[in-house]
Amino acid sequence: MAELDADLDRIIPSSVLPPFWAKLVVGFVSLVCFARSYDGDFVFDDSEAIINNKDLRAETPLGDLWHHDFWGSRLSSNTSHKSYRPLTVLTFRINYYLSGGFHPMSFHVINILLHGGISVLMVDVFSVLLGGLQYTSRGRRLNLAPRSSLLAALLFATHPVHTECVAGVVGRADLLGALFFLLSFLGYCKAFRETGNKEGTHSTFWVLLSILLGAVAMLCKEQGITVLGLNAVFDILVIGKLNVLEMVQKVLHKDKSLENIGMLRNGGLLFRMTLLASGGAGVLYMRWKIMGTGPPAFTEVDNPASFADSMLVRAINYNYYYSLNAWLLLCPWWLCFDWSMGCVPLIKSAGDWRVTAPAALWLCLIGLICQALCSEDNHKRRILTLGLGFLIIPFLPASNLFFRVGFVVAERVLYLPSAGFCMLLTFGFGALSKHTKKKKLIAGVVLGILFINILRCMIRSGEWRNEEELFRSALSVCPLNAKVHYNVGKNLADKGHQTAAVRYYRQAVRLNPKYVHAMNNLGNILKERNELQEAEELLSLAVQIQPDFAAAWMNLGIVQNSLKRFEAAEQSYRTAIKHRRKYPDCYYNLGRLYADLNRHVDALNAWRNATVLKPEHSLAWNNMIILLDNTGNLAQAEAVGREALELIPNDHSLMFSLANVLGKSQKYKMNGLLMDC
Numbered sequence: 001m002a003e004l005d006a007d008l009d010r011i012i013p014s015s016v017l018p019p020f021w022a023k024l025v026v027g028f029v030s031l032v033c034f035a036r037s038y039d040g041d042f043v044f045d046d047s048e049a050i051i052n053n054k055d056l057r058a059e060t061p062l063g064d065l066w067h068h069d070f071w072g073s074r075l076s077s078n079t080s081h082k083s084y085r086p087l088t089v090l091t092f093r094i095n096y097y098l099s100g101g102f103h104p105m106s107f108h109v110i111n112i113l114l115h116g117g118i119s120v121l122m123v124d125v126f127s128v129l130l131g132g133l134q135y136t137s138r139g140r141r142l143n144l145a146p147r148s149s150l151l152a153a154l155l156f157a158t159h160p161v162h163t164e165c166v167a168g169v170v171g172r173a174d175l176l177g178a179l180f181f182l183l184s185f186l187g188y189c190k191a192f193r194e195t196g197n198k199e200g201t202h203s204t205f206w207v208l209l210s211i212l213l214g215a216v217a218m219l220c221k222e223q224g225i226t227v228l229g230l231n232a233v234f235d236i237l238v239i240g241k242l243n244v245l246e247m248v249q250k251v252l253h254k255d256k257s258l259e260n261i262g263m264l265r266n267g268g269l270l271f272r273m274t275l276l277a278s279g280g281a282g283v284l285y286m287r288w289k290i291m292g293t294g295p296p297a298f299t300e301v302d303n304p305a306s307f308a309d310s311m312l313v314r315a316i317n318y319n320y321y322y323s324l325n326a327w328l329l330l331c332p333w334w335l336c337f338d339w340s341m342g343c344v345p346l347i348k349s350a351g352d353w354r355v356t357a358p359a360a361l362w363l364c365l366i367g368l369i370c371q372a373l374c375s376e377d378n379h380k381r382r383i384l385t386l387g388l389g390f391l392i393i394p395f396l397p398a399s400n401l402f403f404r405v406g407f408v409v410a411e412r413v414l415y416l417p418s419a420g421f422c423m424l425l426t427f428g429f430g431a432l433s434k435h436t437k438k439k440k441l442i443a444g445v446v447l448g449i450l451f452i453n454i455l456r457c458m459i460r461s462g463e464w465r466n467e468e469e470l471f472r473s474a475l476s477v478c479p480l481n482a483k484v485h486y487n488v489g490k491n492l493a494d495k496g497h498q499t500a501a502v503r504y505y506r507q508a509v510r511l512n513p514k515y516v517h518a519m520n521n522l523g524n525i526l527k528e529r530n531e532l533q534e535a536e537e538l539l540s541l542a543v544q545i546q547p548d549f550a551a552a553w554m555n556l557g558i559v560q561n562s563l564k565r566f567e568a569a570e571q572s573y574r575t576a577i578k579h580r581r582k583y584p585d586c587y588y589n590l591g592r593l594y595a596d597l598n599r600h601v602d603a604l605n606a607w608r609n610a611t612v613l614k615p616e617h618s619l620a621w622n623n624m625i626i627l628l629d630n631t632g633n634l635a636q637a638e639a640v641g642r643e644a645l646e647l648i649p650n651d652h653s654l655m656f657s658l659a660n661v662l663g664k665s666q667k668y669k670m671n672g673l674l675m676d677c
Helices: 005-009 021-037 046-051 062-066 086-099 106-131 146-159 158-168 169-190 204-220 224-241 244-252 256-260 267-291 311-330 353-374 378-398 417-435 439-462 467-473 484-493 496-513 516-528 533-546 550-562 566-579 584-596 599-614 616-628 634-647 652-664 668-676
Strands: none
Touching: 021 106, 021 158, 021 616, 046 086, 046 169, 046 311, 062 086, 086 106, 086 169, 086 204, 106 146, 106 158, 106 169, 106 417, 146 417, 146 439, 158 169, 158 224, 158 439, 158 484, 169 224, 169 566, 204 224, 224 267, 224 378, 244 484, 244 496, 244 599, 311 353, 311 417, 378 417, 417 439, 439 467, 467 484, 484 496, 484 516, 516 550, 533 550, 533 668, 550 566, 550 584, 566 584, 584 599, 584 616, 599 616, 616 634, 634 652
16 A cells, blocks of 8 residues: 555545545536536537537538537638637537437536546546556556545545636537547556556556547647656656656766666656657647648637746736636636636736745745655655646646647646646645644545535536626636626627616726727617717727727618618628628628618619528528619519528528518419418
């Protein structure tokens, strides 16, 4: 039994230590934590990734998934975020097919079950990381740390920072990435099953399978590829038994015995490192070829620190972001669906008190690293190094060190790194238990943390069930976040509470004077309330800030049309169509403008364009029928009406308009049939 397990003897009861019961407890607790979200709605990013994503629908060829990003845009598009996760999108598509449409319950249930499965797998992963790797003569892996692996898995299963991944459907990317990440690691461990850990021996099949599973993890979520780095660290420390401190000392002192270090003579280890490095490089190269060389297009509000001119300002803020992530792991009480748009103001000088946060973080990290390197206890060195590796390595893609990311803080990227945190926390409890006689007090603290975490998960899962609760929950956490106020306002506007929505939209614009989407939505409400002058000012400012904002150009045209400024309105509509060629609603509004100006041919052409782009555009069809009717073109009006009803057979407004045409044409029998419908 591992030393850490002996330290936890009074904390974890022996009655739950058999592997089956340990996994059953972890699985059950993980499901309890997030069960409240099972009947939730599609919220926040779910709309774009699922409801508006054409890749989920049967008419989209499966092959397109390999050329589109996570949101359904072509990877070659300038607007693509380059988030390449085709296997995750494939599971969404299967979900959509099996449930017969966009029924959120089936999507949520799969996420909850995935988290439960991952938490159960964590028992095996932590048993290896905390207790070491050892097999019986029959090839069965021994769990040398049953207590500590159970505690670490429970801490992972109940961590509230996971709520976004589990309760938000788009979090499935992180869940699937984590699942194959863990399978890759466990597969790598099996490479040493048949060899009895003899020096230099391994199963190449399992090493290659581990690399393949790492590639699968990457196709679910980008950070999945980092498992190859963790496998390498594990191999060097656990299989190769490298003592980093001893090696550094020998290098510094030019010790001739350096050449006798087993790791340097271990051809099997070097071969495995070569396989991992070449496999990782090959996978990354293939991803680069598919995605292209263009970086994703992010804006300053997404990640303001990355746009700072000063390298020092960027470095300070990046480190502050790391400290915020560490705080979310340590105290996951203040959680928010979005941390951008002013939620975390930029640190611009060393005099800002917030610089103490990264200083404290690095003080802790340096202390842990020193212990991991300098401790004479081999067991302690291994656990601390692997814990830090699991904490840091999966976080690297989100660190801004290699490329700019599109967020300030994102709770979802902490799903895998939290495993390293739980491992370190478990080690800390073991150390406390070893050096104090108050075992019951420590046991009470552990149970208290687990209970509080479960309670917080249940509360937070409830907040993720619908957008109103989710958005309002963020107001107290990020009151300076313009996107939070925008989303609260949008939710209120969708429910018809326009007066309240205006208040939140105004606050969003006040917090971020360049927030064009808030300006557009506020301008729309003001237009409906006939406050046309202010609406025009807001929409004009929006298109001035973002000249290619097609929706704002169209809405500006509607306002200008209402103000009888017809030439300006036509120009605005034309500009909107220039920036979004397939824009049926804009063609419809352009047709209304031409109809008001008695430019009947132009109006009919505009409405015809709208119906070509969107065959179910009922208003455009109806306006064509009415205009042709009013101008005496009854035969053409009838033909258009019949064409429309073939496409939209149950539209009563079209039936009524066509019935009027048939009545004027004295086709009363057919008129009566339509009226009966």
